[in-house]
Amino acid sequence: xxxxxxxxxxxxELKPLHEGExxxxxxxxxxxxxxxxxxxxxxxxxxxxRRYLMYLGNEVKFVSNIxxxxxxxxxxxxxEGVSMQEVARKYEAEFIKDCDGxxxxxxxxxxxxxxxxxxxxxxxxxxxQSGHAYVAKNGDVYFRVKSDKDYGKLCHLNxxxxxxGNRELRHQxxxxxxxxxxxxxxxxxxxxxxxxxxxxxxxxxxxxxxxxSAMARTHLGNTIDIHAGGEDLIFPHHENExxxxxxxxxxxFANYWMHNGFLNIDNHKMSKSANxxxxxxxxxxxxxxxPIRYFMLTGHYRSPLxxxxxxxxxxxxxxxxxxxCRDNLDFALENAxxxxxxxxxxxxxxxxxxxxxxxxxxxxxxxxxxxFDFVREINTLSADSSRETLEQVAQVFDELTxxxxxxxxxxxxxxxxxILDLVEQRTQAKKAKDWAKADAIRAQLTEKGYVVxxxxxxxxxxxAK
RNA sequence: GGUGCCGUAGCCAAGCGGUAAGGCAACGGUCUGCAAAACCGUUAUGCACCAGUUCAAAUCUGGUCGGCACCUCCA
Numbered sequence: 001x002x003x004x005x006x007x008x009x010x011x012x013e014l015k016p017l018h019e020g021e022x023x024x025x026x027x028x029x030x031x032x033x034x035x036x037x038x039x040x041x042x043x044x045x046x047x048x049x050r051r052y053l054m055y056l057g058n059e060v061k062f063v064s065n066i067x068x069x070x071x072x073x074x075x076x077x078x079x080e081g082v083s084m085q086e087v088a089r090k091y092e093a094e095f096i097k098d099c100d101g102x103x104x105x106x107x108x109x110x111x112x113x114x115x116x117x118x119x120x121x122x123x124x125x126x127x128x129q130s131g132h133a134y135v136a137k138n139g140d141v142y143f144r145v146k147s148d149k150d151y152g153k154l155c156h157l158n159x160x161x162x163x164x165g166n167r168e169l170r171h172q173x174x175x176x177x178x179x180x181x182x183x184x185x186x187x188x189x190x191x192x193x194x195x196x197x198x199x200x201x202x203x204x205x206x207x208x209x210x211x212x213s214a215m216a217r218t219h220l221g222n223t224i225d226i227h228a229g230g231e232d233l234i235f236p237h238h239e240n241e242x243x244x245x246x247x248x249x250x251x252x253f254a255n256y257w258m259h260n261g262f263l264n265i266d267n268h269k270m271s272k273s274a275n276x277x278x279x280x281x282x283x284x285x286x287x288x289x290x291p292i293r294y295f296m297l298t299g300h301y302r303s304p305l306x307x308x309x310x311x312x313x314x315x316x317x318x319x320x321x322x323x324x325c326r327d328n329l330d331f332a333l334e335n336a337x338x339x340x341x342x343x344x345x346x347x348x349x350x351x352x353x354x355x356x357x358x359x360x361x362x363x364x365x366x367x368x369x370x371x372f373d374f375v376r377e378i379n380t381l382s383a384d385s386s387r388e389t390l391e392q393v394a395q396v397f398d399e400l401t402x403x404x405x406x407x408x409x410x411x412x413x414x415x416x417x418x419i420l421d422l423v424e425q426r427t428q429a430k431k432a433k434d435w436a437k438a439d440a441i442r443a444q445l446t447e448k449g450y451v452v453x454x455x456x457x458x459x460x461x462x463x464a465k
Numbered sequence: 466g467g468u469g470c471c472g473u474a475g476c477c478a479a480g481c482g483g484u485a486a487g488g489c490a491a492c493g494g495u496c497u498g499c500a501a502a503a504c505c506g507u508u509a510u511g512c513a514c515c516a517g518u519u520c521a522a523a524u525c526u527g528g529u530c531g532g533c534a535c536c537u538c539c540a
Contacts (some may be wrong), residue, residue: 009535027540030538030539039540040540070538091521155535156469157535161466161536202524230540231534232538232539232540233539259540263501267533268534272538274539299478302523303478304534307476311489315478317488317489318487318489321488321489324502325503357479366478366486366487368488369479370481370486371487373486376503430498435498436500442500451502453500453502454502457497460501460502
């Protein structure tokens with residue numbers, strides 16, 4: 001599998017540090033509110049990456065953090081009149097609920113920043129000792145950016161460019177806490193009323209970037225395979241993580257950096273600060289969760305994706321085609337007595353095309369194309385295929401949709417006898433050419449939430465979608 | 466100002482040197498008592514525009530126009 005590495009800006013063959021095992025760290029949300037669908041993009045995309053790597057036979061250690069200490073959390077706690085921790089726990093639970101709805105596999109570890117203070121302080125101490133960080137007069141601790149000759153290697157900007165583009169910030173630097181305007185806090189001295197932890201530098205709390213460095217190191221070791229997140233994290237978040245981690249650990253922090261493009265609304269970045277966002281929760285209540293996940297897969301993960309309600313509705317229809325195909329497969333299986341084995345070949349082709357797409361930097365739109373080609377073959381050939389063929393085809397179909405994490409809402413409930421009786425009555429009415437009665441029974445079934453469809457092999461009953 | 470990305474049918478979106486996948490929508494047809502689902506067919510001689518390279522370009526080069534992002538909290 002090849003993957004575009006932000007660090008080198010080329011697609012590279014993805015090779016783990018340890019054969020057959022991937023260690024992945026994906027930056028999780030700051031839990032101060034419900035997540036919006038922009039936040040859901042990396043969650044869905046990198047869950048799909050995880051699923052594919054597992055499908056390929058790898059073990060995947062997947063760590064995704066919860067940022068539960070941050071300025072926005074403190075602000076929100078003030079607004080809601082509760083503690084920061086209460087806010088954080090509340091929205092963490094809501095976030096997990098959304099993840100479950102989106103069929104996102106639970107991370108191997110879901111660490112919280114506030115539960116890694118000691119590890120954070122340990123890195124801070126290392127950095128100070130090696131001269132990469134210094135304590136300011138107010139108790140802040142800053143990373144000395146000029147001490148890291150590699151600084152800027154991820155965002156591909158040099159310090160001068162970063163600073164020259166940043167005139168406003170320079171003017172704001174009216175205090176003399178920092179040696180250099182580009183230096184960033186790894187530890188912040190507590191202001192009155194803020195949550196704090198004791199440290200050798202006084203009461204304070206961790207800077208944002210250091211949390212991820214500490215949690216990645218704690219749960220995945222000094223060098224990880226893949227570090228991922230939204231492209232807006234490239235600078236400063238990930239650049240700073242690299243600086244801290246590599247200066248503290250003396251080795252490469254992450255071999256591959258993957259970043260997803262933005263989810264836009266009216267072609268502009270969706271963000272809480274711009275107040276132009278939809279929460280996953282509110283959309284799930286209208287369309288369900290699954291079309292949201294599917295929507296994330298309709299575009300390449302590195303391209304911008306523009307959200308509209310129409311698109312989400314279209315996604316729901318597309319999913320319907322997939323569900324219908326899968327149901328038809330089951331129906332064909334129940335009535336299998338054909339001998340055609342051509343579909344076996346089609347299943348192999350579908351799998352190959354699907355994997356070729358996924359191997360090429362997680363090209364999910366192309367993978368979906370392969371899936372839908374397969375759907376057409378199934379719909380055309382399943383009726384007279386052999387049982388063995390259909391079983392293999394169903395397995396491949398489930399594997400591929402499973403990799404994408406879709407089609408997880410199949411209802412396999414038994415059809416109640418009462419319904420089956422009605423269907424039988426309709427069949428009799430049809431035999432007697434009593435169309436009025438047959439249609440009345442069909443209407444009755446619809447009312448009860450079931451759909452009858454007539455096929456050459458008899459009536460097919462299913463739950464209405 | 467610096468650094469990147471993008472512009473493919475009504476909508477979404479692959480393709481990234483060899484003659485335009487797929488989904489949604491629309492229209493016609495087959496099947497059906499009628500439906501539904503499905504299947505078949507139609508819908509871009511053309512991929513923002515202009516030059517150039519090449520036997521061959523949506524794909525490479527240069528330019529023009531338009532859009533977006535990062536350099537500040539952000540997935």
